[in-house]
Amino acid sequence: MAVNVDLTTIWAFIIAFAVFAYVIMDGFDLGIGILFPTFEVGLERDRAMNSIAPVWDGNETWLVLGGGGLFAAFPLAYAIILPATYPLIIAMLLGLVFRGVAFEYRWRDPGHRRYWDVAFTGGSLVAAMAQGMTLGALLQGIEVVDRSYAGSWFNWLTPYTLLTGLGTVAGYALLGATWLVWKLEGEGQDHARSLGKKAAWATLVLMVGVSLYNVFLNAEYAERWLTAPEIYFAAPVPILTGLVALALLRALSVERHSKPFWLSIALFFFGMAGLGVTMWPYVVPPGLTIWEAAAPERSQIFMLVGVAITMPLIIAYTAWAYWVFRGKVTNEGYH
């Protein structure tokens, strides 16, 4: 699997970066939404919400970059994947509607706060599940005839996609719990830590399940992972994932700051690297490669100039916004 560095490859990595940034950053927002019902009504919920209120909007923007970037850089893939996963995408969007407005509404309307809390959790859960199932639907392959989706509108619903959906929900919950370990103190932190352990085990079990399923799902995927010489490139991914998983489980028992969160991100990073090895060079398995779906060179160059100029700035001011709101969320001193 030689990788020629051309514009299309660069764009594949840019989209992958946007998706990764989204999964990490909105992942912990959505994870907090998923775990929300387990938090005590009152201070614990308010603090969890306040720990992400200043940043969630920026986090969600990476989803627009992932979708918009796919449209711009691989328009054919965008035009195939979205109709193929139509109900999932619609469900995700509606989930994100409920999740997003709940941030504002729950403070505006204490009388109905518990309903908006339900909307916050429901929206987060639906969005996470739909995103994971979309990924699964992509990996299991999409039927394409004559530049458009040729399957029916329920092909995305299989045991495999349910597994990837649950895996994503568990993974987001892990990110959310470890974020809260970082941002909270005292009882709230202890609670987040115990949730983090459960979420970590669930994530690891489901990751293994999805990986095994991948190898059995598709002869080509199996060959990629299990035969020489490919195995030499692919093998470090599961090995490193395992090491990270051990470190994470240990950190969740002893650490009181950001370490579990960074290790969770590392876990996602290797999970995503594994997906990259599995899919490459297809953008829509089993038949459409990134080169077949790519936008023309003029579009790629025009956008690359924009990315080169704006991305460092975006990363800089995003980092600044996080820095402004750094530290533990507490309420001491206001009573």
Next chain:
Amino acid sequence: MFEQFDALLLARIQFAFTVSFHFIFPAFSIGLASYLAVLEGLWLKTGKTIYLDLFKYWLKIFAIAFAMGVVSGIVMSYQFGTNWSVFSDIAGPVIGPLMAYEVLTAFFLEAGFLGVMLFGMNKVGKKLHFAATLMVALGTFISAFWILSVNSWMQTPVGYEIGASGQYLPGESWWDIVFNPSFPYRLVHTVIAAYLTTAFVVGGVGAWHLLKDRTNAHARKMFSMAMWMATIVAPIQIFAGDMHGLNTLEHQPQKVMAMEGHFESHPDGAPLILFGIPNSEEKRVDYAIEVPKASSLILKHDLNAPLAGLDTIPDDEEPPVGIVFWSFRIMVGIGFAMLGLGLWSLVARFRKKLYDRPMLHRAALVMAPSGFVAVIAGWITTEVGRQPYVIYNLLRTADAASPLDAPAVAASLLAFVVVYFAVFGAGVWYILHLMHKPPHTGEVGVKRGDKGPIRTAGITPGPSQNPGDPDTLPRDHEEATNGR
């Protein structure tokens, strides 16, 4: 065959519904972001707390409107792929990059600085906070720039080549694509519309509180500022709209024919049809009230200039006349009503009676939502006027849709309708609730919880969700930088 037609119609209804709903929020937040920047700037410059109070009053409303704009906007960025996949495939190489630029230069900017704008004044100090407000306002404008460039390219496509698989590919110059012929006019007309929409909302809220208590200094200030906008900007908008219309006549004549209700050509001076009922079957306007030759005067600046009518356009290339004819009249009618209110307020202002004219305040209250109606009507005029094409003269709407079954599109449309009315209905209700409270001295900002909002670990405790609260404001610059 019928199945296909139904899926297409449903997809069109879905796009019209989701985009109309979405458009309401940016139309308000583009103007409101700038208004907030003006208020904060005036506060920093003059030190008068009335500006800070008004800033915080409108910031709470902005937070809700912006959240609704964001979540309804994300839906739009996926609608192209879900319901219009053929369009996405064919036009993606040209318009995709423009939309990617919107994300990179506008969405991140808005979202990245929004948190600091809403919650960060105590953490970053006044000047950096003002910079964050300016960045959010700038982001809303840049967003309008790119998305209107995309829309304008679909109205007046230039600078493209046709690829082997039928795709439209970018030509040599992106400049030609971005600054396509209708773009400058549409950008100016739409952004001014957003400012006017906000001005009339602000004016209406001010008027409402003046009707209850005409001595309320905060209500007076916002009413006065809004009426200055109406007085100065409404005439500019009418002029900009006229220029936009002339540009449309040049590039999309059949849209103007439909707007004017000109079924027939008029070789020596076309009448201006003020009102009437377009009858597309008989190809005439029933019960028309006309001003002879006035249309030629407006569009050609010559009473006797010939104007072609829809009889010169093949039937299958005509837009639906009735919708365009009516939506155009609603937009223009509101534009002139805005001008009228602006002039009325000017007269009252010169007589020193701006705050003592209940009739004027009632009129401003009635016209508070008029900007939204005008914006939607204008949008319908330009979008329906482009039909039957999605990309003017190149790609028909009927050929652009996704290969979906009608039940799938119907189910998602139903879900959008139910969710939007419930969720955005609640949001609008919360906004009205906030507007109902009179603005007052010592206004609090965006509150988070009753006990205490987020703060960072450090030396200085202090609620940060309450930018500029007199109790929590940093007392001097040193404390502002150290007191994190």
